[in-house]
Structure formats: C-alpha cells, structure tokens
Amino acid sequence: MSESETAGKRRAETPRRDGLNAGSRKARSTIASVVWLVAVVAAAVLAVGALLVALRFNLDNAVVKAITDLADKIDFGELKSFEVKKGAGASARQDAVVKSVLVNWGVAALIYLVAGKVLDRVIRPRG
Template sequence: MASLVWLVAVVCALFLAVGALLVALDANRDNAIVTFVLEMADKLDGPFSRDNGVFTFEGKDGETKGALVNWGIAAVVYLVAGKILDRIIRP
C-alpha cells in the first residue's frame, strides 16, 4: 500500500513538472498529448494554480513563470506528502 501511495505522488508530480515544461517550451496546445498533460496538471495543482496560484506574475512571460513556480512547488508538495505518507504506512 505504501508503494502505491508513493507511486501516485510521483505520477502527480511528474504531470506537474512535464506540464510546466510544456508551458515553458510553448508546446502546441492542439496536440492531444499536450492538452491531456496540461489538463491533468490543472486538475492536480490545487492552490498552486498557474493563473491564480500562490505566486502570480504579470507581463510578457507571466504564464510561463506562473507555471514553473507554482507547479514546481506543487510537485515538491506532492513528493514530500507522498514520502511522509509512505513512511507512515510502511512499518
């Protein structure tokens, strides 16, 4: 069970990290895979939204900075929470 919790946390963090990278690289949003990853990252971000997150950025690269910072923090939160839960569940 602990391994499953850790795996879910890693997959969530991976979606957020890849989503931030796709925003930074200005990936083609008409591509189905890019759209899927960005939609999953938007669902997983919680209070760390790229648009209205903990940190908001204005200007030319505001969306990119918001995605990198907020989704990066969210990915770290998922990894830390997953590891804590892993240690609690595992004897």
C-alpha cells in the same frame, strides 16, 4: 543445539514489538508503495506539464492538452488558467504566465513528493 541456533530460534518465537503479522505487514508495505507511486506520478505530470508550457509547445495538440489539463487539475487550484489573449503586451503577459506555471506546478510537485514520502514512512511497517 548450538548457541547461535538457540538464539535464532528465540528471535523467531519472540513476538514483534509492533504486533503485526506477516499478512498485515505485506498489506501495509503494498499500500505505502502505491501511495508513493501515486505521488511520484502526480509530480511527474506536473513537471512535464510545466516543461511543455515553458517550451511553448502547441497547447492545441491533443497530447499536450491532456497533460496540461491533468496538471491543471492536480495543482491544488493555484493556477486557474494559463491562457493569454492576443493583443498589446501579450508577450510580457505570456512570460509572466510561464513563470507562474513553473513556480506553481513546481511547488505542487514538491508538495506531492514530500507528502508521498511522509505517508510512505507512516504507513510502511518498520523493521
């Protein structure tokens, strides 16, 4: 047996430092991928919702309403309602609401991405 074959065999027989077998490594890797995917989807919903509000899409449209309602639910409760009543100064209030939505949902999207990546790194096995 050559020296490289012997070294390869020794590495294969040596137990892993983290003590995980192939099944648990695969399970942890799958869980980490799911956590990251959920974080990315949440961030995407928040970003699309903010874009729809910023571009002043019709909030009575069923698709737009579904996206903005979902974004409103997953934004950590920072923005309770972004509806503006008609009347004097409505345009200025609407601009303030749009800015508030962009900031709040943008920050929430970043939090989801950072937390998702941190959890992905913690859960996923090394090596």
